[in-house]
Amino acid sequence: MSDDTPLGLLFGLLVVLIILSAFFSSSETGMMSINRYRLSHREKSGERGAKRVTRLLSRPDRLIGVILIGNNFVNNLAASLATIIAIHYFGDVSGPAISTAALTIVVLIFAEVTPKTMAALNPERIAYPASLVLEPMLKVLYPLVWLVNGISNGLLRLFGVRDVSGNADSLTRDELRTVVHEAGSMIPRRHQGMLLSILDLENVTVDDIMVPRQEIFGIDLDDDLDIILSHVRASQHTRVPVYKGDINNIIGILHLRNAARFLSLDEITKASIIQEAREPYFIPESTPLHTQLLNFQKQKRRIGIVVDEYGDVQGLATLEDILEEIVGEFTTDVAGTHQEIHPQDNGSYVIEGTANIREINKAIGWQLPTDGPKTLNGLILEHLESFPDAPASLAIGTTRIEIQQVKDNQITSARCWQAARVSRP
The missing domain is CATH 3.10.580.10 (CBS-domain)
Structure with a gap:
């Protein structure tokens, strides 16, 4: 720029460049932070903004390329303008150093931390409007983006990265379980339980x-x-x-x-x-x-x-x-639904030996092992490793069991309680 360029114009251009830098920084964070599954749902619902963002995210290398080209361009131009302004006020010796320090602080606060934090907290509010600018910008700068991506993708192949498409969004069963757990109030608790139960069916x-x-x-x-x-x-x-x-x-x-x-x-x-x-x-x-x-x-x-x-x-x-x-059970009455489980006043339960362990766990919320015997009688015998000649007591994890009745080589009833909740009856 010529020396007679008004300083007011230079300051104005510098402010515009910092705003553009903030735009590119927030666009990058917003695009990369957006919920892909909510985005996919909205795309299938026909939302135009979601379709634009999906097209851009289908090739994240190109999206990042166009964002960084724009960001680096405006940051470098802003640095040049800041240097010119600083030299005017502080001279050729100290001006460049002052401009570098001042611009670093301004860019860090106004063009990096603040916009990126905002985009991370509200990615959809940033990504959808930004796509209106980024998509045509990608078309205009496509030759340059293609060149930059060609070089960067070649370097990535040296490190073993072959696929640069954005299609790795599938979830494992455990990851889906985590998503359901973290849905919070967005999915009612009872519905969460049903979804998790469906995932457990194959187990x-x-x-x-x-x-x-x-x-x-x-x-x-x-x-x-x-x-x-x-x-x-x-x-x-x-x-x-x-x-x-x-x-x-x-x-x-x-x-x-x-x-x-x-x-x-x-x-x-x-x-x-x-x-x-x-x-x-x-x-x-x-x-x-x-x-x-x-x-x-x-x-x-x-x-x-x-x-x-x-x-x-x-x-x-x-x-x-x-x-x-x-x-779940079609009734919430434990005593009525599970006739083999009899709640006691002190918080313990008298449970018949034929009661299914999984039903006990579901009805009372315990964690008795289910990978072995199916009934309480079988579980007790497995842990005792012999048939009891007389009533006996044992502990399985935090569950305390006191055999009450034995008949025909079978434990017909036992009193059970959680050690941390109920003292021994």
Whole structure:
């Protein structure tokens, strides 16, 4: 610039350049900090700003290139103007040093820290408007951006970086779990629990949630017809297995709404009952719940017989059991829902030995181990490593267990409590 350039004009240009520097600095932080998943949602909703930002972020090397070209240009020009102004006031000797120190402080505060902090806190408010400028600017400066990116990408390849596209936004299951946890009030707590339960379905198998074979309510065709009919009329279940003699010899599954067909007959026979029963559906005991949920849907089934590797019946699983793993119990009354768990006045629980460990954990909020035995009886025996001759006590983590009743080589009930919460009864 010529020496007769008005100082007021130089100061004005310097202010404009610092504002432009702040724009490029905040644009870089805003673009890189924007929530990619919210951006993707808005893009799919048809928002133009989101589409522009997505196009720019599809090649982050080009986006960063155009931002830094603009930022470096205005910063260097600002340094030159500041030097001219400082020389005018302080002379050729001390002017450059003073301009460097002063401009560094001004740029640091007004063009770096402040705008970048604002952009980090509100990336969408910065990124969307900035895209209106950056997208046409990228088109205008494309040859220079292409040259700069070609050189920088070549250097990146020397360090083993091959892919410079911005498509690495997929989440692992654990990362998605963290996202759900950190959603806070944006997702209701109950919905968070359901989402996390869906993620856990593949870690739970059918034998974890099945009704054990000894608790299966079914119709034994070897019983007298009057007993069978009384079972049909009194059953609280919608579907019941029909077997002959032994539960391993299952003939079919009877839907009780079809019972009206043979109950209305003048002469009811066991053959008429068998005729209404549907062919049984068998499930391997190690089937993950997310797989079984799809299998139920594919087979148009709501109930299945769980069998082991030898084909012996181990229990019964229903669609409702899997849904409860996602949405929780259909009642919040622990004593009513879990008849094997009996709360006591002092905060302890009397729990029957046949109670499922996972159901205990869900109902009471404990952390008993679930990677071994499925029932409380099995868990106690595993830790004792022998069958107790008399009532005994043991500790599993923070849970204290006092065996109360033993019958027929089985622990039928035990008093349980958390050591940190309840003193020994």
